[in-house]
Amino acid sequence: MEAVQEQTMTETGPLEYRPRKSRIGAWIGASVCLGGFTALSFTLGATTAGGGTVTWADQVGMIGLGVIGAGIILSFLRLGVRADAKGIEVVNVASKRYFPWQVVTAINFTDKMTWATVELADDDEMSIMAIQVSDKERAVAAIKHLRALLEQSRTS
Structure with missing residues (x-):
């Protein structure tokens, strides 16, 4: 194990810091959001309970919601x-x-x-x-x- 030496005040250099765990969480959350909405778009039936039809545009819209949600979650990478x-x-x-x-x-x-x-x-x-x-x-x-x-x- 390597010993860590304390820096004196005159040796304190610049700091660039990004969180680790929230970045991992953001990637996981964005993947789950996009994957969930994509899977949901393909599991929709051909008709709704009210008798309407589910079209390819509805499926694309559902995937689009997943993309928007994932983008919001990924903003935590900033x-x-x-x-x-x-x-x-x-x-x-x-x-x-x-x-x-x-x-x-x-x-x-x-x-x-x-x-x-x-x-x-x-x-x-x-x-x-x-x-x-x-x-x-x-x-x-x-x-x-x-x-x-x-x-x-x-x-x-």
Whole structure:
């Protein structure tokens, strides 16, 4: 087993982090959604209970719903965080924001949180959905790295 050496504050380099378990879950969920709707489209009978007919357009529409659902689920692959000596960039499902370290007051991640948050100087905060409790040790290491970068920016 290889020993891991702690980096000093002056050696803290850039961080690029993406969650592991939610990415796996997104791929599985998208596959199940697309596969389920595709299978459902082929198991529809030729007629409905009300006497209507099921056409090929209905089947294509059902598969299209599966594609849309899978696309929504795959949007969770966007999650990420990048940080360097200048600031932090947070990429969530529907937003991407960059904050210089001067406006960041804290990086929070307690045992009661689902994901980390970045606390800003204007008393606002933004979730860092990429750093999730489900990633356990990886998430804790990412938080320590972010906090070290924040501390390094304050001392330089």
